[in-house]
Amino acid sequence: xxxxxxxxxxxxxxxxxxxxxxxxxxxxxxxxxxxxxxx
Amino acid sequence: xxxxxxxxxxxxxxxxxxxxxxxxxxxxxxxxxxxxxxxxxxxxxxxxxxxxxxxxxxxxxxxxxxxxxxxxxxxxxxxxxxxxxxxxxxxxxxxxxxxxxxxxxxxxxxxxxxxxxxxxxxxxxxxxxxxxxxxxxxxxxxxxxxxxxxxxxxxxxxxxxxxxxxxxxxxxxxxxxxxxxxxxxxxxxxxxxxxxxxxxxxxxxxxxxxxxxxxxxxxxxxxxxxxxxx
Numbered sequence: 001x002x003x004x005x006x007x008x009x010x011x012x013x014x015x016x017x018x019x020x021x022x023x024x025x026x027x028x029x030x031x032x033x034x035x036x037x038x039x
Numbered sequence: 040x041x042x043x044x045x046x047x048x049x050x051x052x053x054x055x056x057x058x059x060x061x062x063x064x065x066x067x068x069x070x071x072x073x074x075x076x077x078x079x080x081x082x083x084x085x086x087x088x089x090x091x092x093x094x095x096x097x098x099x100x101x102x103x104x105x106x107x108x109x110x111x112x113x114x115x116x117x118x119x120x121x122x123x124x125x126x127x128x129x130x131x132x133x134x135x136x137x138x139x140x141x142x143x144x145x146x147x148x149x150x151x152x153x154x155x156x157x158x159x160x161x162x163x164x165x166x167x168x169x170x171x172x173x174x175x176x177x178x179x180x181x182x183x184x185x186x187x188x189x190x191x192x193x194x195x196x197x198x199x200x201x202x203x204x205x206x207x208x209x210x211x212x213x214x215x216x217x218x219x220x221x222x223x224x225x226x227x228x229x230x231x232x233x234x235x236x237x238x239x240x241x242x243x244x245x246x247x248x249x250x251x252x253x254x255x256x257x258x259x260x261x262x263x264x265x266x267x268x269x
Contacts, residue, residue: 004078007089007090007092008083008088008089008090009088009089010088010089010090010154012150013090013093013150013151013153013154014089014090014092014093014150016150017093017096017097017146017147017150017151018096020143020146020147021096021100021143021146021147024139024142024143025139025252028135028136028139028256029256032256032259032260032263035260035263036259036262036263039262039263039266039267
């Protein structure tokens with residue numbers, strides 16, 4: 001498990017990519033949900 | 040299919056809702072499969088180790104950034120030529136998601152560049168033209184937001200979108216036209232992909248997930264625009 005998260009020493013690059021992508025997509029979904037409610 | 044029937048915002052509204060639900064569900068399932076292949080099936084790269092796993096979001100996001108721009112410019116052009124309301128609304132509905140994927144492509148590319156090239160940001164032709172794409176999306180959004188009358192905003196945005204479309208082939212061919220740090224295409228229609236089959240599969244499944252996500256989000260957004268404009 002630790003080995004998986006370490007990504008062979010590339011954890012910052014790999015998780016930095018996936019984390020930000022996941023975060024931004026989540027933000028888009030939340031913003032759109034709010035806009036749908038208001039409209 | 041009654042194509043012209045659906046050209047009216049009011050009749051398209053329920054279809055957009057159905058599309059959003061199905062494509063949203065498909066996006067979730069495909070993303071789970073894609074991530075599973077990407078992290079547990081695809082082998083470690085011989086040269087790049089685990090760092091290459093960024094490919095499963097970087098390449099699909101970069102593809103989407105270009106596809107979405109072309110689709111946005113297409114609807115903008117139809118709206119400008121035929122003065123159809125729904126086409127212009129589609130262009131506006133696609134733009135924020137296009138900008139999102141452009142940013143993701145740049146961000147993940149930057150994080151991939153550091154371990155493989157030794158720099159987060161080289162002013163390489165591929166990267167610079169992709170950055171211009173981000174500015175085109177942001178320019179389109181800013182221009183539309185700055186004009187109060189929606190029909191005038193549509194026309195101004197359409198012009199910007201259509202002019203900016205020349206940048207898309209420049210991004211695509213930049214790796215051939217200039218000496219770039221960025222590698223050439225690993226996948227093309229005319230030859231077998233130059234990577235392990237499982238890596239390729241993971242990338243394609245993630246690309247499909249991003250496609251489905253984009254359709255779902257654009258459909259929800261176009262429904263918002265239809266209601267906001269009454």
